[in-house]
Amino acid sequence: MMERLRLLQRRARIMARRHGPHAMIWRRRVAILSGAVLVGLTALLFAELADRAGGIFHHMVAWCWWLPLIITPLGFAAFAWITMKLAPAARGSGIPQVIAATRNPEAGMKELVSARTVFVKFWLTIGTLLFGASVGREGPTVQIAASIMGYAHRIMRVPLRASVFIAGGAAGVAGAFNTPLAGVAFAIEELAAAYEQRMTLLVMAAVLIAGMVSLGLAGDYVYFGVMRQTLSVGDALVAAPVAGFFGGIAGGLFSRLMLASGRTNFAPVAWLRARPVGMALGCGILVALVGVATGLTWGTGYEAAQAIITGKDVPLWFGPAKFLSTLATAASGLPGGIFAPSLSVGAGIGDILGSLFPGYPQGAVVLLGMVAYFTGVVRAPLTAVIIISETTASRGLMLPLLAAALVADFSAQLVSKERLYHGLAKRFAVPPA
Structure with a gap:
């Protein structure tokens, strides 16, 4: 009897260690x-x-x-x-x-x-x-x-x-x-x-x-506002691959230039890289000049991207100008991310692509450009599709967005085989556990 009681007590202690409040x-x-x-x-x-x-x-x-x-x-x-x-x-x-x-x-x-x-x-x-x-x-x-x-x-x-x-x-x-x-x-x-x-x-x-x-x-806000436009099957079969190819090439170019800024032996860049404050000053001058000249490339670019999505008049050069401003900021080494600026650049690229498809719903083409460019930069097509669809409530475009993202993921590899974040992670290498 005593032996059985001790066995029960031992089991209780084991259960307390495994499932008790301090487990x-x-x-x-x-x-x-x-x-x-x-x-x-x-x-x-x-x-x-x-x-x-x-x-x-x-x-x-x-x-x-x-x-x-x-x-x-x-x-x-x-x-x-x-x-x-x-x-x-x-x-x-x-x-x-x-x-x-x-x-x-x-x-x-x-x-x-x-x-x-x-x-x-x-x-x-x-x-x-x-x-x-x-x-x-x-x-x-x-x-x-x-x-x-x-x-x-x-x-x-x-x-x-x-x-x-x-x-x-x-x-x-x-x-x-x-x-x-x-x-x-x-x-x-x-x-x-x-x-x-x-x-x-x-x-x-x-x-x-x-x-x-x-x-x-x-609250249940939508980051870029609600966009209800959709594409017919025929329109999607034409626009999605084109947007995916050109957006992926542009995104891959950003990744390649960004990675090269930390590795290239090109003398002027290498000289500036060895002087981080001077590098940041030069990048700041470039960002200031582009910003003052355009008035649109400051900060995240959220307002311009939202205006493009909703069909407001934004100059076609916004995408390239924002690309340059974002690249200069990222190369400077300042704390800050590239997610939101990349979505803004993508909206600008989508706006340019919209001129190639004048009879198509322009908001839908803009989203194809956004998802393609963003995929080209970060090389995460599923993430890109979900972010675009959730931040614009454009669930009716899920399949065209996915098609554009997959094409962009492929075309970006033609320009930059290395994924941006994983390439940049090598600069912060720690010894393996």
């Missing part, structure tokens, strides 16, 4: 829940502050058109210096850092997604929008969200795995765009080199919770 499974669930909620709140705060910063800059330009010729180059140089001194891992998009951190999570937490790095990233990205840099907040949100999820697991004493950063980054995409499905697709296509089945629950839970927080506080 690993519950600590992991608390880490996921708390981390995802905090990611959603941070994404909303980041979006609000970034939008205000962009608005302040536009007010300054309206007050004094030539002011960017002074403050933009000086701001580029100053922020490049601050980034280099305070947190070198805060430069650029943030997505390559998360990819690099997944290869050794413990080492990644020390710098690539450390609290210091993401704190600097948060404020400097907002600062770059104050002086007109062509950046977005989505890539930085991914890096910040991965850090939040990592610290949530550390606080709960849960071992760090690559899946923690993947889940955090995916939740960041969901919170930034208010698009939970895009977060899942982005985790599968871009952040995880090999998606493991055991990651499924963690990623899905983090994305859904962050998405619920964003939807609950910001």
Whole structure:
């Protein structure tokens, strides 16, 4: 009898260790829940502050058109210096850092997604929008969200795995765009080199919770506004491949130039690359000149992209001008992402393509250009299709968008075989775990 009682007590202790309130499974669930909620709140705060910063800059330009010729180059140089001194891992998009951190999570937490790095990233990205840099907040949100999820697991004493950063980054995409499905697709296509089945629950839970927080506080808004135009089968069979080919070539060219800016031995670029502040100053001058000349290429380009989608008159040169401004900003090394500017460039390319198909619904052709160019840059066709369809409520175009994205993914490889974020991640290499 006593032996049986001791056996029952031992089983009870084992069950308590495995399933009690202090068990690993519950600590992991608390880490996921708390981390995802905090990611959603941070994404909303980041979006609000970034939008205000962009608005302040536009007010300054309206007050004094030539002011960017002074403050933009000086701001580029100053922020490049601050980034280099305070947190070198805060430069650029943030997505390559998360990819690099997944290869050794413990080492990644020390710098690539450390609290210091993401704190600097948060404020400097907002600062770059104050002086007109062509950046977005989505890539930085991914890096910040991965850090939040990592610290949530550390606080709960849960071992760090690559899946923690993947889940955090995916939740960041969901919170930034208010698009939970895009977060899942982005985790599968871009952040995880090999998606493991055991990651499924963690990623899905983090994305859904962050998405619920964003939807609950910001409402069920559509990022670019509702676009109801569709294409007939015949129109789609013609327009989707053409848009996919040219958009993919343009996106691949951006990737190739961006990767080359950090590797080329071309003497002037190599000389500037060895002097980061000078490089940023030169890029800032270029961004200022293009911005003052056009008046449209500042910041994320959201307003111009929305105007193109809704059929308002935007000059056909907007796409190439925004391409140049975004490339210069990205090459400068300033903290800031390329998601939103790439969508704006894609809208400009779609506007150009629309002139080739005068009888087609122009808004639909613009979306084909957006998805094609975005796919060419990030090489994640499923993510591109879901982001475009969710940010424009254009679900009737899902098949043409997918066709254009697949063609773009192929054509981009003709120009740049290496994927942009994975190529940039090599600059943040950490020793394997």
